[in-house]
C-alpha cells in the first residue's frame with residue numbers, strides 16, 4: 001500500500017487485523033459457550049460487517065438506527081437496549097430485534113403489551129460496582145441513569161422478563177468482570193434462576209495484549225453451570241481494537257515558542273476520545289515530546305483552540321505535504337465523527353487481506369450541507 005498516494009483524511013481498516021480479533025472472540029465463544037455480539041456503538045465500519053457476521057452471533061444496538069444497520073449489514077441476532085424507547089419507534093424496533101432490554105420498570109410496563117411474545121424481553125440492572133477509569137465512561141457512577149438499581153427493583157413486575165443485562169466495564173480485564181459479577185449476584189442473584197439469559201454487557205478488553213482470556217472463559221463457564229442460563233457478551237472496542245489507522249497530511253507548520261504542525265484532520269471531530277477521555281493516540285514512527293530530535297505539536301484544522309492531538313517527536317523535520325498516521329483509530333472514531341467547523345469527514349477505506357485497498361465511502365460538501 002502506497003500511503004503517500006492516498007487522499008486524506010482517511011481511515012483505513014485492516015481486514016486481517018479485524019479477523020484476528022474475531023477469531024479470538026470466537027475462541028471465547030467456543031470454549032465458554034457464551035454468545036458474543038458486536039456493540040455497534042463502538043464500531044460500525046460497513047466494510048467489516050460481513051466478517052463480523054461470520055464469527056459473532058450478531059449485534060447489540062442502542063436504538064432504531066443501529067438495530068436497522070445490524071439487520072442490514074450483519075444479520076443474525078439483534079439485541080436492542082436504549083436508556084428510553086420512543087412510542088413512534090418501538091414497533092419497528094420490535095420487528096427488527098430478537099432481544100429488547102428495558103432501562104426501567106416504567107418502560108417495561110409501557111411497552112410490555114407490544115413486545116410480549118414478539119421479542120425476548122430483559123431489564124438492564126445497575127450492579128453499582130465498577131472500576132471504570134473515568135466517570136464519563138462509568139455507568140455505575142453516582143446518579144447514573146443507566147440500569148435499574150437494587151432499590152428501584154420490583155420483583156412483582158418480573159412476569160414476562162426473560163433476561164437481565166448489566167454493563168459496567170470500560171476497557172477492563174477479567175478481574176474487573178469478576179468483581180462486577182460478584183456485585184451483580186449479590187444484588188440480583190435471587191432473580192437469575194427465573195431468567196433464560198444474562199447479558200454481561202461490553203467493556204471486556206479481550207483482544208488487548210495481556211487480557212486474561214482463560215479467566216474470562218472460567219467465569220462464564222462457572223456462571224452458566226451455576227444458573228443454567230445463556231450468557232451474552234457485547235464488546236465494541238474489543239472488536240475494533242487496533243484494526244487500523246487514520247491518515248492525515250501536514251498542511252502547514254507554524255511557530256509560536258514551539259513548532260506546531262497543522263493537519264487536515266481534527267482531534268475534536270475525528271479523534272474525539274483523545275479530548276474526551278482523554279488519551280494520547282500513537283503516531284507511527286514518532287515518540288513522546290523530546291524523545292527524538294524534532295518535536296512538534298500536532299493540531300487540527302479547525303478554529304477550536306483546543307483541537308490538539310498532542311506533542312510528538314520525530315527523527316527528522318516534518319515537511320509540508322507529509323503524511324501522519326495515527327494508530328488504532330477505528331473504534332469510537334468513525335461512529336462519533338462530526339462535520340464541526342465544516343471540516344471534511346475522513347473517507348473510509350478497507351485494506352484487504354490480499355493487500356489491495358478499497359475506498360468504501362467518500363465524503364464531501366453534501367455531508368456537511370445535509371446536517372446544517
Ligand SMILES: *Cc1c(COP(=O)(O)O)cnc(C)c1O
Pocket residue numbers: 039041042060081167169170171201202203204234235236237238
Ligand atoms: C458501550 C456499550 C457496550 C460496548 O462497550 P465497549 O466498551 O465498546 O466494549 C456494550 N453494551 C452497552 C449497553 C454499552 O453501552
